[in-house]
Amino acid sequence: MVYILEAEISNSKPLRFALQEIYGLGNKNISTLFRTLGLSSNIRLSQLSNLQVKKLLQCIEESGLIVSSELKNIKVFSFKALVEIKAYRGLRKLSGLPARGQRTHTNSKTAKRFRRLK
Numbered sequence: 001m002v003y004i005l006e007a008e009i010s011n012s013k014p015l016r017f018a019l020q021e022i023y024g025l026g027n028k029n030i031s032t033l034f035r036t037l038g039l040s041s042n043i044r045l046s047q048l049s050n051l052q053v054k055k056l057l058q059c060i061e062e063s064g065l066i067v068s069s070e071l072k073n074i075k076v077f078s079f080k081a082l083v084e085i086k087a088y089r090g091l092r093k094l095s096g097l098p099a100r101g102q103r104t105h106t107n108s109k110t111a112k113r114f115r116r117l118k
Contacts, residue, residue, distance in 0.1 A: 002045060004057065005068045011046040018045055024067035025060075033059055 002009045007022040019030050034041055037052070037059055048056075060067065066074065082090025092099040098108050 002053075004053075005060070007068065009045055011044065013044070014042050015039070015045055015048070016041050022067055024065060024071040029063075029065060033063070 001011065004019075005022050009018045009021060016027075016030055016034070019025050019033075020027070031041075033039075033056065037055060039052075039056075045053075079090065079093065083094055084090075089099045097104060102108060
């Protein structure tokens with residue numbers, strides 16, 4: 001196990017799937033990274049040298065992707081802004097109910113259940 005960008009990356013998984021553990025990196029972003037670095041899609045982290053791992057991290061930083069704690073902070077601040085201005089979406093999200101017009105009389109039992117647990 002290796003920690004990259006606050007995520008635990010498995011040595012045994014293929015790197016394509018292991019990098020998806022990093023918050024904010026998806027399949028499309030990872031494919032782009034592999035193409036720029038010239039890596040195979042089924043290579044494992046244990047097969048990479050230290051230099052290749054450093055290049056991978058450098059490529060993620062230079063690509064301008066917002067990942068890990070930065071992305072989490074942005075999402076939290078946008079939610080707080082919605083609650084602060086008392087937007088309908090923010091208040092519904094705060095109370096744990098659907099925000100996009102879904103029915104709540106018979107559906108959204110899961111949302112109601114999670115609301116009760118808080």
